[in-house]
Amino acid sequence: MGIKALILIEGNRGNGPLHIQAAKRLGLHTITLAVDPARYEYLAAESIEAIRVDTGNIDALIRECYRLRITYDIIGITGFAGDDVSVSATVGKLCRHFGLPGPNPGSIERCCDKFAQRQLLAEAGVSVPAFHLAAKAKEVESFAMDIGMPVVVKPTLGSGSIGVRLCSNVDELSAHTASLLGGKHIWRSLRGILIEEFVQGPHYSIDMIGKEVIGIAALDFGRPPHFICRECTYPAVLTGDERNSISDVSLSCLRALGLGWGPANIQLRWTKRGPVVIGVSPHLPGSPAPELVQLAYGVDLITEHIKLVTGAQRSLRRSPTNIAAARFLIPDRDGSVNWIEGDSRAAAVSGVAEVEWYIDPKTPIARKGDYRDRIGHVIAVSTGHAQTRTILQRAADLIDWSITPSPNLGE
Known part of the structure; x- marks a missing residue:
């Protein structure tokens, strides 16, 4: 047999290098198939085999995998x-094909359609925000009035809060609707857009592999109208009853959506009526969540994911001791x-596990109002929530940057 290989479809600035490093530790050769491999700088930096192919064409991918099987023993695809x-x-x-x-x-396809997901969850008795699907601007305004302002307006496809906005009045509603339905948004769907109730309360993120809850994080978001996560803490401070309730709701989501084989990330808010599910994603959370899970629980999500897709024996035994x-x-x-500047000073603070910039000096900044606005992160870890928060603040205070305003840049 040939060299054991793991095929990676497209890439990711954060989770991509983590998968390559984990695969190497497991003795696997990685091959990336991507529309534009140059988009992922880490591939060239680490001399990773990459092949240009139309990843939106399933037949082209199948042909390429057959070609690679002449040389390699492909044991997993993700x-x-x-x-x-x-x-x-x-x-x-x-x-399935191989x-x-x-x-x-x-x-997966039903889950990635936010309207279909909402319907399936609601039919299964899972609490979700009130929602409507609209195809025309007049419908958006009518449904918003029916739900009650403010409302969350979003495309039916997409992730990372791209195109998601809280609209507090008719003017904001009209402007955002025009943006989504007018074709300016990359994730616009032929099905229309979702108008949802704005539910409030502590926000939690649940990471699962199979039907097991691995970690629960508390998320802190910036001020509306955008939904940009500013801080993420594992594990969240919860009572035993709250933790059990969140676990039960998470399992209900998997059953309703026909999931439960691989990784899943569930977002919910704890409201006056209990946990309300904001969304379910049928894949691993993005970096730095996997790093935080490993620091807090001792579970390497990336390695366990690779073991899962290659049929290897997994070990999800948790030993939660730290707050990350x-x-x-x-x-x-x-x-x-x-x-x-300040990254080296911040990294030297006791308890800081990582300081990472996503950009370089002279990089143009054009904020989008979603996860792409983030330009870096700091990770802190200790044995207590208050201590971790203090470390994080101390490190963040040492970091600084300067931006020359350019108001026309984002147009």
Whole structure:
């Protein structure tokens, strides 16, 4: 047999290198198939084999995998959802075709359609925000009045809060609706857009592999109208009853959506009526969540995911001893980055596990109002919540950057 290989469909700035490093530790050769491999700088930096192929064409991917099987023993296929949620379904189809472990592509596709997901969850008795699907601007306004302002307006496809906005009045509603329905939004769907109730309360993120809850994080978001996570802490401070309730709701989500084979990330808010599910993603959470899970619980999500897709024996035994948190660095203006500094001082603070910039000096900044606005993060870890928060704040205070305003940059 040839060299054992893991196929990666597309890439990801954070989780991509983590998968490559974990695969190497497991003795696997990684091959990335991507529309534009140059988009993922870490591939060239680490001399990773990459092949240009239309990843939106399942037949082209199948042909390429058959070609690679002449040289390699392909034992697993996975990929990165990133901005394009269809990658997860494509991976499922490839795994089915080649008889490899993988998710049910039909379940993945239904889950990635936010309207279909809402319907399935509601029909199963899972508490979700009130919602409507609209295809025309007049319908958006009518449904918003029916639900009651403010409302959350979003495309039916996409991830990372791209295109998601809280609209507090008719003017904001009209402007955002025009943006989504007018074709300016990359994730606009032929099905229309979702109008949802704005539910409030503590926000939690649940990471699962199979039907097991691995970790529960508390998320802190910036001020509306956008939904940009600014801080993430594992594990969340919960009572035993709250933890059990969140676990039960998470399992109900998997059953309703036909999931439960691989990784899943569930977002919910704890409201006056209990946990209300905001969304379910049928893939691993993005970096730095996997790093935080490993620091807090001792479970390497990336390695366990690779073991799952290659049919290897897994070990999900948790040993939660630490509190790990990440603070995201987010600019307050558009422009060009003049300088960034303080990362070495911040990294030297006792308890800081990582300081990472996603950009370099002179990088143009054009804020989008979603996860792409983040330009870096700091990770801190200790044995207590208060201590971890203190470390995180001390490190963040040492970091600084300068941006020359450029108001026309984002147009």
